[in-house]
Amino acid sequence: DTEKDALLAVGLSKSFKVFVAVDRLNIGVHRGECFGLLGVNGAGKTTTFKMLTGAEVITSGGSCIFGYNLGVNRRKYLSQVGYCPQVDPLVNVMTAKETLLMYARLRGIPESVAEQHVDSLIDQLGLTEYKDKHCETYSGGNKRKLSTAIAMGGGGEPPLLLLHEPTLGVDPVSRRKIWNALLDCTNNGQSILLTSHSMEECEYLCHRVGIMVNGRFRCLGSPQYLKDKYCQGYTIKVKTRMSASAEKLEELKAFLVQTFGGSFLRDEYIGRLNFLVERRDVNWAQLFSTVREIKTRFEDVVEDSLVGETSLEDVFLSFTNEQVQQRPKVKCRLCLCCGNSQ
Numbered sequence: 094d095t096e097k098d099a100l101l102a103v104g105l106s107k108s109f110k111v112f113v114a115v116d117r118l119n120i121g122v123h124r125g126e127c128f129g130l131l132g133v134n135g136a137g138k139t140t141t142f143k144m145l146t147g148a149e150v151i152t153s154g155g156s157c158i159f160g161y162n163l164g165v166n167r168r169k170y171l172s173q174v175g176y177c178p179q180v181d182p183l184v185n186v187m188t189a190k191e192t193l194l195m196y197a198r199l200r201g202i203p204e205s206v207a208e209q210h211v212d213s214l215i216d217q218l219g220l221t222e223y224k225d226k227h228c229e230t231y232s233g234g235n236k237r238k239l240s241t242a243i244a245m246g247g248g249g250e251p252p253l254l255l256l257h258e259p260t261l262g263v264d265p266v267s268r269r270k271i272w273n274a275l276l277d278c279t280n281n282g283q284s285i286l287l288t289s290h291s292m293e294e295c296e297y298l299c300h301r302v303g304i305m306v307n308g309r310f311r312c313l314g315s316p317q318y319l320k321d322k323y324c325q326g327y328t329i330k331v332k333t334r335m336s337a338s339a340e341k342l343e344e345l346k347a348f349l350v351q352t353f354g355g356s357f358l359r360d361e362y363i364g365r366l367n368f369l370v371e372r373r374d375v376n377w378a379q380l381f382s383t384v385r386e387i388k389t390r391f392e393d394v395v396e397d398s399l400v401g402e403t404s405l406e407d408v409f410l411s412f413t414n415e416q417v418q419q420r421p422k423v424k425c426r427l428c429l430c431c432g433n434s435q
């Protein structure tokens with residue numbers, strides 16, 4: 094629906110020889126919406142982004158932005174987009190201010206307002222201290238901020254932002270600065286499609302998220318909807334003692350599963366147990382009293398424990414093991430890279 098959607102991609106597919114990296118994906122980013130593309134490594138996020146920005150040839154399907162078709166009117170299509178790529182698109186010997194002014198001019202922003210837009214972007218993202226320093230001297234986080242600022246443009250332009258992991262390597266304080274700046278963008282009517290590995294970021298920013306597995310959406314909806322549908326309830330995390338006996342550990346697991354019928358051990362790694370209690374009828378008092386009980390009853394097993402509500406991360410984790418890693422089918426004779434393949 095081009096009236097409702099800023100970006101509309103239909104049946105988007107990408108194959109590398111016989112391997113299908115993106116498989117008939119349909120994406121609609123509504124106007125003024127922030128849509129999050131999530132998925133484990135190899136799910137197909139970067140390939141999707143590259144196709145949407147015209148950097149990678151689409152195997153089949155197509156994409157429209159505000160009614161402009163990538164295959165038909167590439168120039169108009171791309172002119173609607175502010176893009177923050179995976180690799181920072183910065184010129185080492187330019188300062189933040191020079192960089193942003195250059196992009197503003199390229200976009201045709203009138204000279205009379207360009208400087209004002211640029212100063213406000215620099216201020217919004219907390220780059221004031223660095224604005225007259227060369228990009229090559231920036232930390233990774235500051236480079237990310239500047240790349241995001243380039244995509245954001247100014248004054249509600251460009252109308253669609255495609256952001257590839259905009260806050261990767263950015264410290265928690267600066268991250269919030271970027272988030273607030275992006276919230277302003279959507280409040281100003283700009284639309285955003287972003288990929289991220291931070292569930293916190295998606296919960297904060299995204300109206301809807303889609304979790305990609307093997308090149309397709311495995312689920313799609315608002316963070317709240319996904320939590321309600323796939324991970325209703327609570328989590329109990331237990332840190333166990335190194336000295337705990339295997340027998341006692343099993344006893345503890347059985348105890349928790351038994352206490353809350355409908356709970357199960359979702360994952361276990363380096364002495365940490367992660368239980369999911371998929372029940373709405375359990376209340377906080379019951380959870381806390383159980384946690385207190387295991388601390389005394391299994392004193393020699395439990396070092397620490399934590400209860401919480403399920404988060405978007407729990408939804409994400411419940412799909413991650415469905416991702417199939419691509420493996421070479423034929424063992425190469427001349428290299429050592431495929432040692433484990435058949």
Ligand SMILES: Nc1ncnc2c1ncn2[C@@H]1O[C@H](COP(=O)(O)OP(=O)(O)O)[C@@H](O)[C@H]1O
Nearest residue numbers: 109114132133134135136137138139140141419
């Ligand atoms: N140029 C390429 N040639 C062959 N396979 C590729 C190429 N680019 C990506 N792939 C494969 O496509 C799949 C999806 O990759 P990618 O889009 O980078 O995933 P993500 O960004 O979600 O981690 C992976 O299995 C990757 O190995």
Ligand SMILES: [Mg+2]
Nearest residue numbers: 135138139140
């Ligand atoms: Mg990627």
